[in-house]
Amino acid sequence: MRNPLARFRDPDPDCACHPTFECDRLLLDATDCPGAGDLAAEPACRGTAISALADREAEAVVTRTDHLERAYEGESAALLVAAGRFAERAAFYDRHLADRAEGDPLGAARAAVGRAGPVGELAAETGLAECAHRVEGYADALRPFVGPPIAKARVAAEPPPDATLAETRNLATDATVRVYEDESALRTYHLEPVEHAFGESALAALARAYELLAEGNVAAGESAPGRAVRQVADSDAPVEALAAALHKHTRGYGVLADFFADPEVSDVFATAPVGENPIRVTVDGERMRTNVRLTDSGAEALASRFRRSSGRAFSRASPTLDAIAAMEEGTVRVAGVTDPVSDGPGFAFRAHDATPWTLPALVANRTLPPTPARYSRSPSSAPGPDSSPDLAVRERPPCWARSAGNSRPPREP
DSSP states (O other), X not given: OOOTXXXXXXXXXXXXXXXXXXXXXEEEEOTTOTTTTXXXXXXXXXXXXXXXXXXXXXXXXXXXXXXXXXXEOHHHHHHHHHHHHHHHHHTXXXXXXXXXXXXXXXXXXXXXXXXXXXXXXXXXXXXXXXXXXTOSSHHHHOOOEEEOTTOSEEEEOSOOTTOEEEEEEEOTTSOEEEEEEXXXXXXXXXXXXXXXXXXXXXXXXXXXXXXXXHXXXXXXXXXXXXXXXXXXXXXXXXXXXXXXXXXXXXXXXXXXXXXXXXXXXXXXXXXXXXXXXXXXXXXXXXXXXXXXXXXXXXXXXXXXXXXXXHOOOOSSXXXXXXXXXXETTEEEEEEEEOTTTSSSOEEEEEEOOSXXXXXXXXXXXXXXXXXXXXXXXXXXXXXXXXXXTTTOOOOOOOHHHHSTTOOSOOOOO
């Protein structure tokens, strides 16, 4: 059904977003918009999205400029969809309140809940009242996953609500990690890649440099990202940081390089469907959730890369993968699954430990009992009178010898 408010409204001069639908997503092209498609900060952009959702619902709302993408999903998308439903239906009873719901859905919800009659009932029926009740403001209600278009992952910029900062550290890739504690959930490994700290001009330079690489306008080679950045960057731009970010996303493994730059991270898990499940990590033996999600296109790009490097099909006919990824941070073992055994590509990454396991280490951490460890050694390395005592342990008598009345091993059947 068409939005009945549309015929009364002139184009908003504060928003130049162009809305289109792609499957179950609303896409806002904010390239020429002064508000840059920031739905939390810009009421005009918010109004454009909600007006479009009054005509057709979506599971996610994505805004794009030439150098930044914001994806509003989950509860954020639910609020926008509920506001669209309310605006479309409430216009029959109160056109002013319906109009307000497009630019200020939280304010409209609070005004409607306090009223008796159809408008108050519509706030409950459309879900707008419930969505508004759970949040305090737009910064809390509309929390996007963001990232430059060249990145194959999206990062939630804001920390989890009601969480306490426990630790902060910087990585070799210049990314920042903050660990947040939450009594009701796993701790959060909150990653901020260096490119997420870039300003508008630096992000624009990163996008232009990527275009140069994609169009083949820079001589190929390992130094190509740096040459591309120097062709487009201003004198005051962070050239080295831009070149490192471009190299990471074009020659490297993107956000995985940030995770494995942390020496305490041993495992990274991207569970299918990757666009709906945040990446999880194992940090010094502790499982944590993160604020990062791979995009669907990012998962497909990784699958294609591992398919080439491993020489294996990794398709519906052969839906499992075992490969090795050589990163600057070290060697990483990759296990993957895809359709039909999973809902699209999913991956488990494990960093190669530079310190090999030895029999003494396995005994020390109680992975292997002393007796099997002793007999696992070659005869030439069997412990002698002068050998190290780490494996020269006294054998425990077998169970048949400890049983009362038994002086011989049981007969073979």
